[in-house]
Amino acid sequence: DQQVKQNSPSLSVQEGRISILNCDYTNSMFDYFLWYKKYPAEGPTFLISISSIKDKNEDGRFTVFLNKSAKHLSLHIVPSQPGDSAVYFCAAGYTGNQFYFGTGTSLTVIP
């Protein structure tokens, strides 16, 4: 049973606009969340993380929001750039245990 879900397989956004990628999880014990970016035939690259004691973490154009009551997190990219086109994976886990990855959302930023 999938513990981490990304229900949108793909997303298209115009350059300069906001991209919002969503992720839902089922295990309320998860206390750490990660976002990765992946290009085809390459390994994922770590983007940003958030712990359960926070509800927001920002790093440049990337912001992750966590809603613990809804078991939902989202990644906002503002402004979106063509180089952001990639597959984005969210991952969730808790200290001392493995992380579970979602199925990914393929983002296309249209110039």
Next chain:
Amino acid sequence: DGGITQSPKYLFRKEGQNVTLSCEQNLNHDAMYWYRQDPGQGLRLIYYSQIVNDFQKGDIAEGYSVSREKKESFPLTVTSAQKNPTAFYLCASSISLEQFFGPGTRLTVL
């Protein structure tokens, strides 16, 4: 410079043969992981190791084996018991919670 290397990038094997995928890191990370990615699916954990000479099964360990004799190395053997071995295999390492990934090996079993 530091990083994780996986070799080779592409690997072809005949059905019924065992094959070992290499993963080396010079980041001095304690923990190492092996994932498998299939089209339309997320990364699924095969095995992980928190320290040398110790490893645990992940969600899909059947048909795979690993060893962790050195901190820097975590080779994965895909055995003939693995029913669908063709996939993209990713190795990762971590010292805290963020995992850093290698470039991956695409294994094709003919």
